[in-house]
Amino acid sequence: MAGEPQADCLFCKIIAKEIPATVVRETETTLAFRDINPQAPTHVLVIPKVHYADAATLAAADPQITADLLREAGEVAAGDEVDGTGYRIVFNTGSGAGQTVFHAHAHVLGGRGLNWPPG
Known part of the structure; x- marks a missing residue:
């Protein structure tokens, strides 16, 4: 069922504290932790619980949690002090776009030049 924890989901296991992560923020609805393969000095994943x-599925099903996720992405950027120099929030959707864990998540990237297009 959508919204319910999935036994085979890496991020659901991190939320359940079954797998360790370097948590930087946690709210009632979100969890933010450092990416294990950072692509920038700040590379934090913000996930809904x-x-x-x-x-896209999250946004259609639960707009409030989607808003919580975006707000927390901004708080992560402020906490890592990249909000003044600029940061990127990236959602990869589908394997063709590079999504490897199929649990909605935002990448917060900052602390280096982030010219477009990424590469």
Whole structure:
């Protein structure tokens, strides 16, 4: 069932504290932790505590938690002091776009030049 924890989901296991992560923020609805393969000095994943496969599915099912996720992304950037120099919030949706964990999540990237297009 959508929204329910999935036994085979890496991020659901992190939320349940079954797998360790370097948590930087936690709210009632979200969890933010450092990426284990950072692509920038600040690279934090912000995830909803409910399971939806991707950002579009989350947004359609629960707009309030989607807003919580975006607000927390901004708080992560402020906490890492990249809010003044600029940061990127990235949602990869689908394997063709690089999504490897099918639990909605935002990448917060900052602390280096982030020219577009990424590469």
